Amino acid sequence: MTQIPHTVIFAGPSVHGLDPSAFPGLVWRGPAACGDLLQAVQQGARAIGLIDGLYGDCAAVWHKEILFALSQGVAVYGAASMGALRAAECDLFGMQGVGRIYEAYRDGLRVSDADVALSHAPADLDYRPLTLALVDAEATLAALAPDLAPARLARLLSAARALHFSRRTWRAVALAAGEGADVAQVLAERAVSPKQADALALLTLLQNECSAAPQPGWRFQNTLFFRSLAVRVAGQR
Template sequence: MRAVVFVGPSVPPDAVRAIVADRVETRPPVRRGDIQALYADGGAPPTHIGIIDGQFFQGLSISPKEILAVMDEHRARVYGAASMGALRAAELHPWGMIGVGDIFEMYRSGRVDADDEVAITYDEDTMRALCEPMVNMRVAFDAAVARGVVPAHVGALAVRTAKRLYFPDRTYRRVLDELAGAIPGDDHARLSGFLQGEDVPDAKRADGVALLDLMLADLRAQA
């Protein structure tokens, strides 16, 4: 069996290595043609393929047809989560693509439907994200309300404020700047403290880790 995962800014490289060690090959964010190239690189045909990150605007995005072809022609198990993987899995789960995590469920349920919800800009050398994905912000603002940091109407305003921004401009600092004067000062201070704390959710990372864990579990079960 051969397993490959396409991953970039959603899960830091050191975290990926700690989870998969040498059991899963890692590749940078997927783009059009990358999956088919796996079957022409001289190695064993991949049996398990994970898609976490993919290119949206930096290059041509992987198409649903490419994934369907791999599942049909090569009988590969294809998993999707967190970013491009969640988007494609929501489209293709009726045909056998395995969706993982909360972001996949957000797309599958129709709660979100736009590409910009997971799109970000990132440093291609370090894979460090340069902005915050909208889905992470939704989950974080929901958590702030659920934990009593701010009332529901403030959380909803924060989501609307973030959504109005062009995706490369989405950062928690930018949203907080936009909210200054629009919400009570004590709410602003509590929300700022929450977003700078260690407990702020990172939905993309959590879902990417869940995909890696599931791939490893399937590999062990089929060994």
């Protein structure tokens, strides 16, 4: 069995363009799917940072995996994308959320998973984002608000919110708002990404300090479904 004594990071499009070598000691994995966090615990991880996750054509990370990790004393952190969602759902059990996106879900300011969703390239293309997450689109337009007439800003925001995450690009947003390619180029050039900012905050936190999860005040229930998942994951090693 491969031993992973350090912190395991599950990330993809949210960290595209960042240099993993800037965070020595972290063990990098791609976006997490169902069973990946459990496997990391089985392999000896002592802390897990969940940033990006897979969904749609595969089962997403189970909450039960997070609870199991916490019950084993493994610290679990989440930010930016799937990590922010799961942290908002599991922070009462001891998962630690990081960043403004997590806080927005925690506080009920955001409720839709789709706000952080996007399409991305596969692993051999470094999970490059192919579309635009709504949280990044809204943040970019907010930053540009002083330079835009209110009606124009409203049209762009409405267009960004109406587009499905699999079709949302700056070009598609501009076109839907009645703007041209020049506006799309300006939006792309001046884009800001709270997803990447939150991911970077999590990486920096785990690089500088990481402690075991405190003993939870609840008891992990090892259900039939979870035992079946554990057997399947163990067989993949």
